[in-house]
Amino acid sequence: FKTLKKSVLNKHQLKHSNSRQYKCDFKNCNQAYKHERHLNDHKNSVHLNVRYVCDWSECDKQFICKYYLNRHKSTVHLKERKFKCNEENCGKRFTTKPGLIGHKLRHSGDKPFVCHFNDCDKRFKSNVDLTRHKNSIHLNAKFVCDWSECKQTFNLKTNLNRHKSSVHLNDRKFKCNEENCCKSFVSKQDLKRHKSGVHLNERLIKCNEDNCGKCFNTKSDLNRHKSNVHLNVRKFKCNEDNCGKCFNTKSDLNRHKSNVHLNVRKFKCNEDNCGKCFVDKSGLNQHKSCVHLNERKFTCNEENCGKKFSSKGNLNQHKRRHSVLCEGIECENAVNLSMNCNSIDLNSCKISDNIWSSNYKNIHKLGPYYPCLWSDCQYIAVSKSVLIRHRTIHSDEKQFKCDFNDCGKLFKYKHYLHKHKNAIHLTPDVKFICDWSECNKQFKLKELLKRHKTAVHLKIKPFKCDEENCDKLFGYKSNLIKHKRLHTGEKPFACEWVDCNKSFTQKAHYDSHKRIVHLNEKSFICDVENCGKRFSQKPHLTYHKRIHNHIKPFVCDFNDCGKYFRDRTQLVNHKSAVHFKIKYKCNVKNCGKQYTTNNGLAYHKHTHLGEQPFICNSDGCDKSFRQKCLFSIHLKRHNKIKPHKCIANNCDKKFVSKQELKSHLMRIHKIIIN
Incomplete structure (x- = not known):
């Protein structure tokens, strides 16, 4: 630091000392300051309650000293920015000299503030960063929120005050004056960022990486984008046992720890009979607007669409689908990929709107879309995550294993594993019961209960069959697709068993056929005493149990x-x-x-x-039957299976069919059964 005046040097040297010679002489105050003007500001604001009011039209803001009032007028009302950066291709202007000095440090890369604590020697651009470093690393100073049941800690007192005003006091002074917005913010900086990003759509900072060209509102957003997408830098690693996940920012790491390992969910929904808890406030607000308030503010403006969404991200994801359907895509590098407007139907489109978070390397990108390069597959995804989910269809790999009590079941998708754990291991006795009048059906998952209410009780069926003279309605798109196969005669699921050649419209029917006919699996066992009958399907077991219980x-x-x-x-x-x-x-x-x-x-x-379609292929038999029940009885005779036992008068005779047992009871024991 250099100056021409000795008085200025003396003031500057006070920064390097801890002496505070200016003490407040008011009763029981004893506050001390390095500079006299700071003492005067303290007296005016705390003891004398002196305020300088802005006389600009409809402003009426108050300040504790005249200096702050003058600075407010010049920056807010007069729009004066006297201090200009003279670096090449910059020319930014600032209202105060400290703002210009802090900006110039970005150009030069200097870090003048050094930490001298125990030979640390770390350098920082601003005194605030140095103070935060000292408090968190060396002094371990924490400012704890004393609000009831909060106890959050902060490195700086300013962060604590900001937390109290935004979270607990809900003090949002800065309101957006754009039409139909009415959002309010804690700081002016947040308001400016909101206006430039949402209303003005100003994205001035452009990514200069190859073939990217994305634009962002702030430099921090650009740096986050570069480190995440292009550089793939993940500095913050989770140190919990057997985890080792890495994250771009410390806040993401803390959110991961509190959500996954610590299971801390501080923000609770106070709506009637809800009580759901969330990791952060944004999750709680999104839950309230979607579930309880049913707010869907973002509307698709495409022709004949008008779909509404709860978040802007979901709307953008949906809009990409329109652009694929209407503009068409052509690419010489893509394998078997030639799709245009005429070849795609909205109802049978293969493009997914779902979001699935994962990572996949070396994915070929086609403009803003991701085509599947599997042979003879024409799937196009609107995001990388959707393509990753789709690619599991082409492989039999099941990488998600259940580690609960040596279960060992494998699943293709992580959410299937979560469903399995919730339904089988974690909550085997918990049932979601339909509270509709006299229904009382039970479901293992809450989403199945919601689907039941929507389709059965509310009769909401938005998907309509457009075939001639049909007009059937369905609650789900999957059911509509299955129904359309009845019109087209399509049976995509063919049995691969030798000499079978049967095909089915649904995969469930194919799996059932394979299990019953070829594998002869009977995994459902009757647990009634002295019964032990086995069945290939659960409905058959349910029907059989009703016979035991006379229901x-x-x-x-x-x-x-x-x-x-x-x-x-x-x-x-x-x-x-x-x-x-x-x-x-x-x-x-x-x-x-x-x-x-x-x-x-x-x-x-x-x-x-x-x-007589049912033919016996046993050695030397060649008998055939019109009905399957007669054919089954005939097979039991070959295999000497007699499941029906007479228990009258210690008889113990066995019979192939129930009819033979009835006739035996009538002839021998004189017992008539209706």
């Missing part, structure tokens, strides 16, 4: 009929035959037989066609 839950409500049935199919058949008098008539010439069920008519038609 008939389905009641006929037609004209006070009151008959009970074990399953819904029996109830429907009863209503059709008895009450509605529905008959299925054979249309073969000179026949005209009628049946109460469609299955009965189908079995009857085999007699006209001479078909």
Whole structure:
């Protein structure tokens, strides 16, 4: 530091000393200051309550000294910026000289403030950064929030005050005056950043990396983008056991620790019967606006769309889909990729709006989109994360393993693993019960309960079949896609078993066929004492258990009929035959037989066609049957399986079919069973 005046040098040297010679002489105050003007400011603001009011129209701001008032007028009302940076290609202007000096340090790269604590010798650009460093590293000074049940700690007192005013007092003085905005902010800097980014759409700082060209509001956003996307720098590593994840910023690391390892969720939703907790306040606010207030402020302005979204990110993700559908994409480098407006249908589009966070290296980018380069696959994703999720379809790799009590199940996706843990291991007894009147259905997951309410009780079915003379409505797009296969006759799931060649419209039907017919799996066991029967499907086990418990839950409500049935199919058949008098008539010439069920008519038609589709392939047999039940009884005779046992008078005889058991009881034991 150099100066021409000795008085200025003396004032400057006070910075390097701890002497405070100017003491407040008011009663019980004893505050001391290095400079006389600081003492006068203290007296005017605390003891004398002197305020200098701005006389500019509709301002009325108050200040503790005249210097601050003059600076306010020149910067806010007169827009004076006297101090200009003389560096090449810069020319920025500042209202105060300290602001210009701090800015010049960025050009020169100087760090004049040195930490002399225990030979630390770290250097900083500003005194504030040096103070923060000393408090956090050497002095371990923490400013604790004394608000009830908060106890957050800060390195600087200013950060503590800002935290109190924004979080607890909700003091947001700076309000946005743009039309239909009404947002308010804690600091003026946040308001300026909001205006330039949202309303003015000013993104002046451009990324100069190859083929990037993204623009940002602030330099810090640009640096974060570069370190994350281009340099892939992740300085902050989690030191918890068996974790080792790395993050770009310290705040991301702290959020990860509190969310994953410590499970700290301080922000609780106070809406009726909710009580959900969140890691940060932004998550709580987003939850309130989406779930309770049902706010969807961001509307898609594309023609015939009008979809609404709760966040701007989801809207941008959705808009990219429109641009793919309407503009088309062509690329010589992409494998099997030629899509245009005419070849894509919105209802059958392969482009996903879902978001899935993960990392994948060496992904080929096609403009703002990511095509799948798998052979004969024309999938285009709107983001890298979506493409990563899609690529798991082409592989059988299941990298997410359940580590709960030696379970060892593998899953392709992480959210499938979470669902498995929640449903099987963590909350096996917790059920989400439908509270709709007299429903009381139970679900293992909350999302299944929501889906049930939407489709069954609220009757919300937004997806309509556009085939001629159909107009069926569905609650989910997946159900619409499955239904359309009935019109087109498409059966994409073909059985790969030798000499089978059957195909199915749904994967669930294919898996069921494979398990029952080829693998002969019967994984559902009856746990009733002395039974132990096995079934290939859970509904069959449920029906069987109702026989043990003598339960008939389905009641006929037609004209006070009151008959009970074990399953819904029996109830429907009863209503059709008895009450509605529905008959299925054979249309073969000179026949005209009628049946109460469609299955009965189908079995009857085999007699006209001479078909006996169920053929026994046992050695030296060659018998064939029209009905599957007769074929099953015949197979039991070959295999000497007699599941039906007589328990009357210690008889212990066994029979192949239930009918044989009934006739035995009538002839031998004189017992009649209805």
